[in-house]
């Protein structure tokens with residue numbers, strides 16, 4: 335019997351597409367390796383032979399142990415964009431400058447761009463999307479949100495006609511790892527973060543992750559693509575996980591919740607009129623049965639709630655060189671195929687959206703208070719909640735004497751009213767300390 339040799343069938347139809355790669359860190363090096371492994375398969379399946387023509391790096395002389403000729407490395411980033419031998423530009427250098435100018439130049443030259451740069455897209459995306467639209471070329475960025483998890487393409491292609499009501503995601507692996515460890519081992523925030531750092535999940539300076547900025551940029555990109563309207567990172571209300579305590583974790587479990595770092599993008603207000611969105615990032619208590627509650631460790635997942643499709647959940651590895659390179663390579667093949675056929679997957683013209691201030695949103699809340707334990711204290715505290723129209727659903731008291739702690743779960747209430755409640759509680763003589771305040775979702 336003759337062995338099937340699928341690659342042979344396509345050999346003659348192969349189109350050469352040469353790649354200019356900007357950056358060769360963890361993701362760039364993983365991309366070069368993955369492409370080298372998959373090159374033949376890609377050629378067989380698509381008729382495109384992808385090769386790396388140039389790699390722009392700061393130190394071209396440094397050995398990187400990659401299966402490319404050393405002469406491919408250059409310090410001249412412009413040559414990796416504008417060179418005549420470059421058909422598609424892939425950017426994995428990160429940061430705003432010089433990536434912004436380099437990608438702008440690539441698009442101006444009519445070259446498709448693939449990028450993993452969430453910070454750039456969430457800050458200057460409008461300018462880059464408009465440049466790609468004007469040039470009629472691809473600007474693809476699957477790797478910018480959720481690493482290997484295919485999210486951008488489903489949102490912009492499969493779900494383009496879907497009335498998306500809400501997207502709720504765990505889009506930061508570091509914070510998901512930290513909160514999972516706290517919940518499962520009883521570790522403090524500091525202990526869990528230290529562990530995340532020693533395992534290489536968290537950076538030496540974890541600020542962007544733990545303060546919610548990384549997830550905020552991703553939420554902005556999700557909002558832009560899910561609703562076809564430009565939402566910059568600056569419009570996203572971000573709250574980090576640094577205030578979550580081991581006691582909150584214990585209480586969450588007692589009430590049947592799991593604390594997760596969520597990004598929420600939702601249509602807000604009634605139908606008709608201008609598009610209004612609410613976009614925010616914060617830790618949240620989710621019921622243990624919620625689909626995102628079982629997303630543990632450094633994994634990412636995104637739950638799309640559509641008016642027609644219902645719930646769709648996408649799950650996988652949100653970070654790491656090889657998973658992220660997988661998403662970049664998928665985009666690269668797409669861009670190369672489009673380039674060879676003279677088409678492009680457009681984002682189209684982005685509209686505008688009003689971003690609803692977080693003060694106007696509603697949520698249920700978990701609130702922890704350290705109070706003096708004596709007759710009348712609960713009545714005084716409950717009176718403050720009541721006067722600000724914040725209704726209590728459940729409460730539990732721990733400790734005695736001077737060290738009592740009461741935790742409350744409220745019904746849904748306006749953020750502004752909860753803020754006013756907390757301000758007044760903080761002034762009560764019987765309240766020793768305002769503890770954690772965590773939104774409760776999915777009830």
Ligand code: HSE
Pocket residue numbers: 505506507508509535543548652653654
């Ligand atoms: N630092 C991010 C995370 C990965 O922990 O998920 C890159 O976006």
